[in-house]
Amino acid sequence: MNFSSPRIKALAVTAGFTFWFFIISSSLGLFSIELLGIFLVIVVGITQIFAIKLSSGLDIFAKINTKIFLGLMFIFVISIYGMVFKLLKIDPLRLKKQSSTYWLDTDKIKQSTIFKEY
Template identity: 55%
Template sequence: METSSPRFKSLAVTAGLSFWFFIVISAIGHFSTEALLVFIASVLVTTQILATKISKGLDIFAIINTKIFLSIFFGTVFFIYGILMRFLRIDLLRLRKQQNSYWLNTEQAKPHRIRKQY
């Protein structure tokens, strides 16, 4: 973002603020398209007019917004991954003993059947 033009930073910050506005208003239950459009228009006009003066602030806000969004996104991905593994009963670490395991049980393997592969 440091090499981007102030106008582009303004668009990126407007998109980020609009996203968070949508999330918060939807979570509260007071979403309306008109309010979202008014918010987007007002933020876009304000940041476009003051883009050169607040360029450094736009840059800092865009970086913070990206870090927050990505941390929430990756947390959600790992959370869903964990639920999916629990739901499908997949034990990735093999913590529980299973009868129908496809892993080789070395205690019961005969020494003449184990060969080194190079």
């Protein structure tokens, strides 16, 4: 983002604001295309008018927005994997078949080989 023009930064930040507007309004049950359009026009207008003056602020916001978005996406993907593994009863730690095991096979142990140690 350091080498981008202020206008491109403004568009990137507008996309971020629009994404969060969509997420928050959808979760509250208030989303509509008309509100999204009005919000988009207002934010594009403001960010494009003040793009040069807000360039460093837009850069900081874009970095913070990216970190939050990627963090949430990582949590979402890991959660989906966990749910799918739970539904399919897959244990990812025990996927490989092993011929040897750490447990003793009690059927094959002879009584003469067992000693008590005190």
